Amino acid sequence: MKLTLEWMSQLRVAAGTALQVLDCPDGVQLTEALEQAIAELPDDRSEALRPLVLVDGRRVSALLVALDGVQVLTDGNPELRPGSTLVLSSPIAGG
Amino acid sequence: MTSHPDPELSAHEQDVYSWQITVPGHGDAGQMALKGASVLISRVGGLGSVVALELAAAGVGRLVLAHGGDVQPSDLNRQLLMTHDWIGKPRIESVERRLKELNPRLETLCLAENVTAENVQGLVAESDLIVDCAPLFEERLLMNREAVATETPMVEAAMYELQAQLTTILPGRTPCLACITPHSPPAWKRRFPVFGAVSGSVGCMAAMEAIKVITGNGEPLAGKLLTYDLRDMRFLTIGIQRRPDCPVCGSAS
Numbered sequence A: 001m002k003l004t005l006e007w008m009s010q011l012r013v014a015a016g017t018a019l020q021v022l023d024c025p026d027g028v029q030l031t032e033a034l035e036q037a038i039a040e041l042p043d044d045r046s047e048a049l050r051p052l053v054l055v056d057g058r059r060v061s062a063l064l065v066a067l068d069g070v071q072v073l074t075d076g077n078p079e080l081r082p083g084s085t086l087v088l089s090s091p092i093a094g095g
Numbered sequence B: 001m002t003s004h005p006d007p008e009l010s011a012h013e014q015d016v017y018s019w020q021i022t023v024p025g026h027g028d029a030g031q032m033a034l035k036g037a038s039v040l041i042s043r044v045g046g047l048g049s050v051v052a053l054e055l056a057a058a059g060v061g062r063l064v065l066a067h068g069g070d071v072q073p074s075d076l077n078r079q080l081l082m083t084h085d086w087i088g089k090p091r092i093e094s095v096e097r098r099l100k101e102l103n104p105r106l107e108t109l110c111l112a113e114n115v116t117a118e119n120v121q122g123l124v125a126e127s128d129l130i131v132d133c134a135p136l137f138e139e140r141l142l143m144n145r146e147a148v149a150t151e152t153p154m155v156e157a158a159m160y161e162l163q164a165q166l167t168t169i170l171p172g173r174t175p176c177l178a179c180i181t182p183h184s185p186p187a188w189k190r191r192f193p194v195f196g197a198v199s200g201s202v203g204c205m206a207a208m209e210a211i212k213v214i215t216g217n218g219e220p221l222a223g224k225l226l227t228y229d230l231r232d233m234r235f236l237t238i239g240i241q242r243r244p245d246c247p248v249c250g251s252a253s
């Protein structure tokens, strides 16, 4: 099934792309989809992005994740539906 | 929000604000609410300069401003209240001077320091609303904690590169900053890429959020995070949630 990922803030710069379309197995869960997305990027992009998203296979606690427009809290790992859109952002600040 | 002792509008103020008094839902009552309000802005840099300018222009009666350090050349691409002739002199003096040039009726309480654990209580106690424009998560989380403890609304604005984010925290009703970012993120660097036009864009929107909360006119971004990228003009609004285990506003806090 197809999923769309939208990387925001530092993640967009690290990923080198704003949008990524994934072809995932049915029933894939959020964290596994992120693993796949990072693995499908070129090596240097993957290396830059991974520590901002996943640590020891778990999502970074400061990562903001929205599934179809609604935030998913860090301890949630919902099963994704075909056509879902994920928006991911690392925290940013003023200055 | 009526911290100002004299919210009546003079004939001169009626004239100055005549273009906005006619905004539907605003009127004299909205203008008097702005005049009666005291708003904390910390810091008054790329974001905060524009928030402060817009709130001073809109007729907010009192601004509580906290910003440490001296004007640096590298401030001048975005910190619109700093001027070239003030390089090497205190930023807060430049801020106060520029704001009073725009609005001599503005009352200011200026502190030549950034927000700290020692001064945050006093600053928030002077304010009906906070606009958080600080670059360091330690400062932002201190203000968030105090905002929640005192039930003071807080507008949260942030930027990065050509992107920006904005939300309005209404304590007790919406997620707080710690629900979104519970800890200071280790990957965050104090210096980051940004254009002044990006901080200016989100600064204007943050000022508008403050005006909406103060006057009750319009719908603030309560429980919603606006995120946008000016590189491709994509704007998204995300529904944000309270963390039940939030260390600041959660049930166990």
Ligand SMILES: [Zn+2]
Residues within 6 Å of the ligand: B175, B176, B177, B178, B179, B180, B242, B243, B246, B247, B248, B249, B250
């Ligand atoms: Zn919270």
